[in-house]
Each structure stands twice: as structure tokens, then as C-alpha cells.
Amino acid sequence: MRVTTETERIAVLTLSSEIVRAAGAFLRDEGFLEILPVLLSPITDPLHHETYAGSVDFYGAPYQLMKSMIFHKQIALRTVPRIFCFSPNVRMEPPERAALGRYLAEFVQLDLEVRDASRDDVLALGEGLVVAVLKAVGERCPDELARLGRNLKIPSAPFVRIRYADAADRFGEPFDDALSASIDAPVWVIDFPRRVREFYDREDPGRPDVLLDMDLIYPEGYGEALSGGEREHELPRILDRLRRDGIPRERVSAYLTYVEKGVPRSAGFGIGVERLTRYVAGLDRIEDARLFPKIPGDTRAI
Secondary structure (H helix, E strand, O other): OOOOOHHHHHHHHHHHHHHHHHHHHHHHHOOOEEOOOOOEEOOOOOOOOOOEOOEEEEOOEEEEEOOOOHHHHHHHOOOOOEEEEEEEEEOEOOHHHHHHOOOOOEEEEEEEEEEOOOHHHHHHHHHHHHHHHHHHHHHHOHHHHHHOOOOOOOOOOOOEEEEHHHHHHHHOOOOHHHHHHOOOOOEEEEEEEHHHOOOOEOEOOOOOOEEEEEEEEEOOOOEEEEEEEEEOOOHHHHHHHHHHHOOOHHHHHHHHHHHHHOOOOEEEEEEEHHHHHHHHHOOOOHHHHOOOOOOOOOOOOO
């Protein structure tokens, strides 16, 4: 649906607020500590897909607007073993992506990371988080769901897992939309090829070029929900990945300084609050999931 009235808008914002509350409550019950977000840094996620640079002159030094707190999450685990953060991200995607209805140039991501965790650990955590949030929304916001005509289904864990290669064989690449449209409950995609992901995603020691990653795909055509996996944490492996992926060391030199001091083994993920709100509310377009949306290529936003 499209939001056309103030009553509908208030209902969507109420759902979004409950999503944030319920997610934070679930993670605190799981022993997580919330940290404050980073907005500017000399390092941020280089990303494997095209985005425009968000450079800022920070007292004469080149800083960047945060695209993802992935490096900061790893470094934070030197101090705290389980952290989460509601992190504002700025990703200036190509304008043509606006037509897809699921991209914002500015969005909030619930980022979390766990020291000494495996992919299986955070898969189970992601399932628990999604189920807990959907249950909380259903119990606390029935009037808002009814106002939006949304019959929210609570999935059962564990969710189905599909290997990237199998999804690509069935649907071609990219396959998120087709896979999402074919399912009626969330599904994990696992075992991504190195060529489609970032250098910090951990390569399976027993399977070269296969990453211990995962994406959660929403049903009903709503696409990707979250992305994450295990992280590279050993300096020689990270330097080798930078070399193989063609990324200059200088681009992430501040991060490498901390890796040299030692960062722990970890796994984690990020889940977009607006995408989750879109799915929960049954919205056609993601800009209806928040006030003051910034759509790729649209400079009229405030």
C-alpha cells in the first residue's frame, strides 16, 4: 500500500517505534550493550556495489559519512563482547535505484556484533530477533496493523537455508526479488562467493572463495532484510583479501592499525529499520516508512 493519510502515517510511525523498542529489548535480554553511533570517520565500509563518495573536510582531514559501522563494531569488541547500535547510514546510491522502491540514501541500520561467534550463532540470533519483533508488533500494535490492512504472519524458527549457488542456478543473478516473491516465510541465503562481497567477510578456510556470510530474505517480494556473517580478523588474511580484491591498503589504514593491535574473532549483521518497517506495514515503497525520507537522486528532501 501507499501511505496517503495522516492516520496511516501515524500508524506506520507507531509500528517503526515499536520495532526499535522491541529489538532493543530483545538484545538487552540477550546480554547486549547498546553503543552510540559513529557519523563521521576516516574509515567506513568500502561496499562492493556502487555508491557516491560522502567525503567531508573534518578540520582539514578527509573524513567520510558513515555507510556502515562494520569496522567500528569489530574494534568495539575489544572492549565489550556483545554490542548493538542504531546506526544512521548515508549511501548515495545511483538515482535509477529509486524506481525499485527499497533504497534510501539515508537510513538507520540496527548493527550488532558478537565476540567469538560463528555464523550459526548469529543466524540463530537473527531468527530470534525477527520473531520477537514481529510478535511484539502483533501484540502491541493490532489497531495500527488493522488500519494498514496488514495481516502479519509470525514465522517459525529455524528458517530455511539456501546456498547462494543454488539460488543463482534457480533464479539467475541477481536473485533477491525473484526468490523473495517465491516464498511465504523468511529464508536465509548462505555461502556467498567472494566476488560479490567485501574483503572483511570471512572466507571459509576449507572452501576457497566461499564466504561464511548470510542474507535474510523477506517473503512476499520485500527483498533483502539483513546481511552479515563471520569476519576476517587476522592481519595476514585481511591483507591477502585486500590484495586479491584490489583495494589499496591506504584506503583502510586506520582500520588496519587496530587489526595490528588485535581484534577478536566475531560475527554479526545489520538489519535496516526502514526495510523492516516496510515489510511489517506492507508498504509498496520504502520512503513511506519514515519521515523526511531521502530517495536516491532526489534533492528536494529536507
